[in-house]
Amino acid sequence: MAPQDRLTATFTRADRVAPTPLRSIPQLRVDGLSVSYGPHEVVTNVSFELGRGESLALIGESGSGKSTIARAVLRLLPSGGHATGRVAFDGQEVLGISERGFRPLRGRAIGFVPQDPANSLNPVRTIGAQAQEAAALLDEPDKAIRKQLILETFAQVGLDTPLRVYDSYPHQLSGGMLQRVLIGLAILPRPALLVADEPTSALDVTIQKRILDLLTRLQHDLKISLLLITHDLAIAAERADSLVVLKDGVIQEAGRTASVFSSPASAYAKKLRADVPALNPDRYAALRDTGFRSLKTGQAPKIEVSAVTKTFTVDGKALTAVDDLSFSVPAGTTHALVGESGSGKTTTVRLLLGLEGPDTGSISVAGEQITGRSPEALRTVWRHLQLVYQNPFTSLDPTWTIERLVREPLDRFKIGTRKERDERVREALANVGLGEHLLSRKPGALSGGQRQRVAIARSLVLKPDVIVLDEPTSALDVSVQAGIVEVLLSLQATLGLTYVFVSHDLALVRQLAHTVSVMHRGRIVEHGTVADIFDNPQQPYTRSLLASIPSGGNDVAHMRTRAFG
Amino acid sequence: MTAVSVSPASRITAISRLTALRVPPTVALAFAVILIVIAWSLAPSLFTSHDPASGVPADKLLSPSAAHWFGTDHLGRDLYTRVVYGTASSVTSALIAVVIAAVAGGLIGLLAGFLGGWVDIVLARLVDVLLAIPNFLLAVIVVTAIGFDTTNAAVATGVSAVAVFARVMRSEVIKTRQAVFVEASFLMGGSRWHILLRHVLPNASRSVLPLAVLQFGLSILVIASLAFLGYGDPPPASDWGLLISIGKDYLKWPWLVYAPAFVTIATVLSANRISRWLRKTD
Amino acid sequence: MRSAYLSYAAKRFAQAVVVILLAYVFTFVVVSILPGDPITNVLRDPQNGFSEDQIKEIIAAQGLDRPIPIQLWASLSNFMTGDLGLSMRSNRPVTTLIAEVLPSTLILASAAFAIALLLAATIAYGTQFLPKRFGQGLLRGFPSLFLSVPNFVIGLVLIHIFGFQLGFFRVIAPDSFWATFFAAVALGIPISARITEVLIANLDNESEQEYAAVARSRGLGQMRLFAKHLLKPSSLPVITVIALAIGELLGGSLITETVFGRTGIGSLVQRSVSTQDLPVLQAVVSLAAVVFVLVNLIADLVYPLLDPRVKLIGGRKVRPTTADESSTNLSQAVTP
């Protein structure tokens, strides 16, 4: 008996809530929904419909109100949140009814898969104890049978050792496993509607694909209506029957996925579509050309990493984070390091900058040896070698003004006169597309994209040859990301900078890099030009990475086959 | 006439300005209390026409009235006047306590957190010892050691709170030291001292401010408690704690206790409220 | 895991011993800075009519004219063999003095602690079941208020209302049930405020956690959500506040015992301080340090057993920081 049969054999559909539904009534109907937090309205007059067994994706950039809509539907708005309008579930208005009246729907009829698996389970209770709460909705009096059902569901969502999971505490499981647990708990009572708020954003690309596949399959097998929330247009296009595009709490465009996707009507949706790297691999082809030229002319490498190994001791056990790593980067080009989480990318970056010393091997940048230098001696290297961090929210001192932040390297390295420094600060900010009016602001008063530009301006102000970027856009929206990528590439074209670009987003790498190293467990498993790797992957690991890029439906599949370079 | 027509308008703008600053009404009230207290301590003579040190002996122990808002004490002095004139000493001594605690504790925490290693270990034990001795016991012992008066009570109160500041500062410094922007500054060529003074200190100090405000209120209480046990200034000083302490000998005339106690409670409560608000808005 | 736990326990124990010895030395040093000493002072009382020479003779006869470090060493070595010496004030063995007053303070402190816990739990958990706007705001105001009232004022008010007006207890029999109860209330109120603050902060923090919303989405009502999900994680960190509360109980007993006329460690300290009775002060400080350190030690050792998230790595406790650290730190500040 396949796990799936077991599942359908033991359960019956929970139709207790609406015994004789009329075919014409949609599963969920949102009508003129507005939500405000205190005096601020963050969702304005949103309406959409989700049919039975269908899937609908809410997409939009960060802060556009996606989660707020989901929570309003689930009536889980945080304190201070207030919703008006109509939300009908199975034709029954649920927004205005009492909590007592709504509670029977929770879990039984409406399931919820949260965004962040790590924080969505009580850390001091076992998974089993919490699963029993979901199982309690099944009207199954026998606890042993309930446990059996839970274990079957765990198996169903692809957890290999259901019993171990059952007895574990949340912190003992990985993010992927927790997300499966959460999905399992949500579908266990067989809800008619499943609301999934960015169910994969906290996960690795490879796991992300498995989770999404699971959700799609469950939706089809169990005839569950799926309200999927995501900021990733490609995922939405691939997984949903219809789309709702949001910006600042207002619907920009809605409709069947195919039509919205192939011919977006609103300007916003058009831009969104254009900014998704997976859908536009050749967007920056022109800007990258100079780099390709220098690659072909075989210039002397700017960066040379040879046979570097780094081992950490964790809990008394040795952990080789970087293992016999070698690569070189020609001047004026971008080298991308890609790989799943924990593959050693950041460690490589820190070795490159001299923030960590390698156990063996050597690293040189612009002809200067990095390994074995004192911090003092490294300072002279850092004048030419700068780092942009992954998270612009933590890499800028919140108590400093933008001007002071950007000028800090000049002050520290004592470059130029006061006036010259002011001049260079303005110039650097202009280079990244920021105006002078931001000079006196503090990072807290800037958006994430602006902050990352400030971080880039800070590295640029020293006029370095090499900039290392550790996932510089992973905390940002696609449209913001697109802006930053553009800034980076045009700077490279005009100043001839050399980049080392770390990312787990292969589509992005494809857009901007010239050469690529694919890392797996601290080793480089494959390297070459972008064309080599993307069009002709040799290693199964590389292939699996490529396969998990959301394609936005068939549309993109044929794009990928098109040759480039 | 003009006053009548103007005041509602100005009140409305004041309220809307407050709401623009998102200051809850209770916090605004707390600020008002603290402002009055500050005004009392800066210019007590503006708020009362009586003399705090000498009264009319024949008018002793009068109950509160329009002439004597808080009544009179056992020597016929106006209690309200004594409370107003005692404010400066109460507020200053609480400030002394906070400054001592914040500076000494802050420095210990900063060094322990930033330097780490054996410095941290040594300072951590020192702080442990200070923590292990109940605060109030510590304050009592210190004030005995340095002599009985309000300033010394303030110093003792400060000493007894050093450990708290040291701990908070240390944990903040450690948190900040590991912050990405500190490493970023290092990459920008920042020296250890530059990072310590310009990045770590300002960031770590941010959570010290609400703590200091809270400590201000608590110090008033501790100093009052010390005064209650007899470790305060000699007469005719009229710190709030002293007033309560004197008043307790005249419990038949309860306003001698309740009036200064009320002022003390209102001040401490306000400081607590502001501290809470600072923590939230930070 | 077991060996990690044992090495953690051993390390913490060694630290505790060091802290206790340092507290002893600290008291000696602080009290020794004082000008004069109790004995000379008693002798100088003019009613006694001693001449300066006579006073010097008496002092020398008791070895109080030796250099401070030598006296410290003598006292420290006695301390380590468990000999706490004689009180300078009353000439009786310090151990006897402490043994005499300890039970009274223990009763008061445990009653105060129980009341504090009860009050804190009632207020904090009460916020979970009251309507947001009205009742909750009122309950949330309590800790602030409790922290702002000097505890001697609470004591005076209680004595006057319950001792004299309502006649619940005889003020001159402070060890009777009701007298002890009200003294415990006066002592417990500020402490309950700290615990309440931490509890409410934790409860707020926990109920804002995603898992609470997710549990609610599974159809849990407020009652079951609170009992099954929020209660344990929000109450666990209170264990660490308890150790601090113990210190406050001791400090607060100084005042409460004075106000209620009880005889206990607090009043012993008061008497000893006013006469600079060094051996007694040292003994009390060390005792307080021992209690504080022990309670902390127990809290630290019990915590890993209760909270599955805590890991012991290399003799150190590593806990994911859940509750707002700074707010817990803040609420650990002093009270009188």
Added chain:
Amino acid sequence: GLSPARSAGAPPSGGDITFLIDSLGSTWIPNNSAISSFQGHIWGHVTDKLVYVDADGKVSPWIAESWEQNGEATQFTLRLKKGVTFSDGTPLDASAVVANLDIWHAGRRNEGINPIGLFPKTYDHAEAVDAATVKVVFKAPTLGFIPTLGYHGSILISPKTIAQPAAQQADLAKTSGSGPYVVASWKEGDFVKLVKRKDYNWGPAAVAHTGPAYLNSITYKLVTEPSLRVAAVQSGQADVAYSPSPQELKSLKEAGFTIATPRYLGFVNGLAINTKLEPYNDVKVRQALQAGINRKEIIDTVYTPDWKLATSFIQSNVPGATDHSELLAYNPGKAEKLLDEAGWIKGAGGIRTKDGKQLSLTLHSNPYLATAKSIDELIAQQLGKLGWKVTIRAYDVVTFGEKVRFGGPAVPAYEVTRSFIDAGTVASILTDANNGENWFNLGDSDKKLNELRDKIAGAASFGIRNPLLDQLQTYVLEQGYFIPRTQIVQRIYVQSPKLKGEVYNGIAYASYYTATIGE
């Protein structure tokens, strides 16, 4: 005063009383604690003395039934009452008295048992002539010896107790006296419970009762807050409150409570002036001070009419005290005139100055007297009007003892609150001769004072001594050496009306040996 106002017939026996006291002192080693003004209450019931001194200073027999002295007052013979025993069974005989005299004189210093400070230092030795006769020998004439035996330091303790080491003596329960009560139980800093001794039969004749006490038990209970002590008596929770706040006395009296304000024999409360210190080396300034204090206002504001105006620098009930009220009259005009004459001119802010120096006075409030601060504040107000700048310092007991002394360099005026039994000792305290305390920092520079001192010390009879004492009082007050404030009532008692028949002795201690309690 003495008031055993009892109706005829046998007084009712039985009953228990609770006495609320503000302190129970420190150690209970008899020698070290006997002079404590708090512990004296307990010792007064647990122990007897050789002689009895009543409220008027009259000395009468007690354990010593009679005594003789030689002409130079260097040798005394005491004849003891027979059949007296300590509560541990040891007889109170001549050898026991000798053991007591020896330890009063010498103490056991290396053990921390101090001598009794006021015991005559001229003591040479004592010997038991027979079981009931003691001969005491002095190195020099000691007229004050007999009154000293009635002083609260001179308590008779069982030789067995005296032989115990200090740590044992410090345990009150292990101490045996011969008094009408014995210690039933006690707790440091908490209470002392006394129960009556049934076989007691040697009370002093002066109190008109010699048999066992009437009350079954007396509990001395420590309550530090004065208002609580009073409130407890008011609400019937206790029978006597010691040291209430004087402000409360009026209403208590009206409510029917007994208020006792016995005066002790001793100095009045006042200031001994340091004549070496500017500007108090100027007699005019001292005299201005004498005239500038409104003593009536002090009594009206801080005290009640139970307090008496000072008439001299010794209490008016001391034998030999004479009335000098005219020297102590409030006369601000005279004070201002004297100050003007002395060159102290009123300047800005109403403060007088001379040669750029302000006319200042620092008062150190006596930590033993609850009302001291209030009086100092009031005096500061009064003198302030005359152009004085008065600063008040208040130290704790320890620091006060450390820093504030007669003639100390920063102490222009030392506040005196002091009892004595015999006015003859007064003069010798005032100068520095024979280890005198040198109150006015005069050394032996004042011829007149030295002369009076020597004459008084050498006087072999009261007839010769009293006129000399009168001269001394006039001189000291006229010179402004001593500035009296009020007659001191150091011991104030608030007592339930049910309790009657207590007796106050010369040091103002209440004895409940003769007291009874009604319904």
